[in-house]
Every structure is written in structure tokens, then in C-alpha cells.
Amino acid sequence: EVLLLESGGGLVQPGGSLRLSCAASGFTFSSYAMSWVRQAPGKGLQWVSALSDSGHYTYYTDSVRGRFTISRDNSKNTVYLQMNSLRAEDTAVYYCARRLTTDGGPFDYWGQGRLVTVSS
Amino acid sequence: VMTQSPATLSVSPGERATLSCRASQTVKSNLAWYQQKPGQAPRLLIYGVSTRATGIPARFSGSGSGTEFTLTISSLQSEDFAVYYCQQYNNWPLTFGGGTKVEIK
Numbered sequence: 001e002v003l004l005l006e007s008g009g010g011l012v013q014p015g016g017s018l019r020l021s022c023a024a025s026g027f028t029f030s031s032y033a034m035s036w037v038r039q040a041p042g043k044g045l046q047w048v049s050a051l052s053d054s055g056h057y058t059y060y061t062d063s064v065r066g067r068f069t070i071s072r073d074n075s076k077n078t079v080y081l082q083m084n085s086l087r088a089e090d091t092a093v094y095y096c097a098r099r100l101t102t103d104g105g106p107f108d109y110w111g112q113g114r115l116v117t118v119s120s
Numbered sequence: 121v122m123t124q125s126p127a128t129l130s131v132s133p134g135e136r137a138t139l140s141c142r143a144s145q146t147v148k149s150n151l152a153w154y155q156q157k158p159g160q161a162p163r164l165l166i167y168g169v170s171t172r173a174t175g176i177p178a179r180f181s182g183s184g185s186g187t188e189f190t191l192t193i194s195s196l197q198s199e200d201f202a203v204y205y206c207q208q209y210n211n212w213p214l215t216f217g218g219g220t221k222v223e224i225k
Binding site for chain 1: 154163164174212213214216
């Protein structure tokens with residue numbers, strides 16, 4: 001069974017930093033691209049960042065580029081999202097998600113989500 | 121940009137629901153649909169415009185091409201009342217539509 005379990009998150013002040021982790025199991029983690037998707041309270045889904053299966057290629061939505069860093073450790077079956085210079089508008093539930101195919105595709109499995117609240 | 125319509129769709133159980141999604145530029149066949157219920161993560165329903173994901177009932181179907189896409193639920197069941205999102209994965213950044221809420225009429 002494919003499982004994605006996020007950890008981290010919580011309350012942080014504006015300008016602060018936080019790291020989310022997503023531990024994967026039930027599949028060959030190193031063969032799949034991964035992503036982070038967020039959802040602000042009461043709002044729709046927004047893709048945040050993506051990472052290739054090897055970790056060599058990274059992609060970001062404009063609003064987080066330069067502040068967020070996605071990475072992975074294939075030996076630990078874990079993907080990370082380091083979030084710096086956090087803003088109130090980054091407040092959201094953050095989901096990690098697996099992409100369907102090794103070179104991309106839609107998101108076929110999702111974690112349960114972690115709430116990040118940026119507030120003073 | 122992905123634009124979904126309508127924002128809210130009121131349908132009676134057993135009726136057909138038709139949801140629309142329009143892309144501002146071609147996404148070829150790289151279009152997916154997701155279902156999300158309150159407090160839950162999204163679930164992949166359809167990808168490649170019309171391919172049902174594993175375990176998705178046949179009452180869900182997708183169609184379209186290029187920039188105009190449709191999700192059809194042939195006979196709404198109680199468990200289908202939820203928010204539905206389309207998503208393109210052809211171009212960076214990956215983008216979702218704003219969602220269509222399917223509610224009980």
C-alpha cells in the first residue's frame with residue numbers, strides 16, 4: 001500500500017522558517033517524481049514545487065521561488081520542503097503528492113496534509 | 121490558467137452532472153480531474169483526459185481536447201457530493217482550476 005506521511009508544520013512568525021517532511025512507503029520511492037501542493041483555508045489547490053525522481057531537477061511556482069527549497073533523500077524515502085522567509089499568504093495545508101509516472105503526470109497519491117500557519 | 125465552471129452545481133441524487141474546465145492555452149491530453157471531500161486530501165479520478173484512475177467507478181468519465189474539457193458523473197451517488205478540480209500537467213507551472221462544488225439539490 002502506498003503511503004505518504006507528512007510531518008513538520010505548525011505555527012511560525014512572519015519571516016520565520018519551517019521544514020516539512022514526507023515519508024513514503026509502499027513503492028520504489030527513487031523511481032517517482034514528487035511534489036508539494038498547498039491549500040489555503042477555504043480556498044482551492046495550488047501546486048508549490050516539484051522534484052524529479054533523481055532529485056536533479058526542481059521546479060517552483062513563482063510566489064515561492066527563492067524562498068522554498070524542495071529536496072529528497074532516496075535512502076530515507078523522504079521528500080522535504082524547506083520554507084524560509086514565510087509570509088502570511090503561505091498559510092495553508094501542505095500536501096506531498098506522488099506523480100503518476102516516473103517523468104511526471106498527475107498526482108496519484110497524496111499525504112494527509114500538514115497545516116502551516118504564518119502569524120504573529 | 122485553468123478556469124472551471126460552474127463554481128457550484130446543484131444536482132439531485134441519480135441525476136447527471138457535467139463539469140467544465142477551460143485552459144488558457146493547449147494542454148494537449150495532459151489533463152486530470154480530482155475529487156476532494158471536506159477534511160480530506162484530493163483523490164485522482166481521471167487522467168489523460170479520459171482514463172479513470174484505479175478504483176474509480178465507471179459513472180465518472182472525462183472528455184475533451186486541447187483547451188476544453190468535461191467531467192461527467194452519469195448518475196450522482198450520495199458519496200459524489202464534493203468539490204472537483206481539474207489540473208493540467210503539460211506546462212510549468214502545474215495549475216489547478218478553481219474548483220466546482222457539487223451540492224445536493
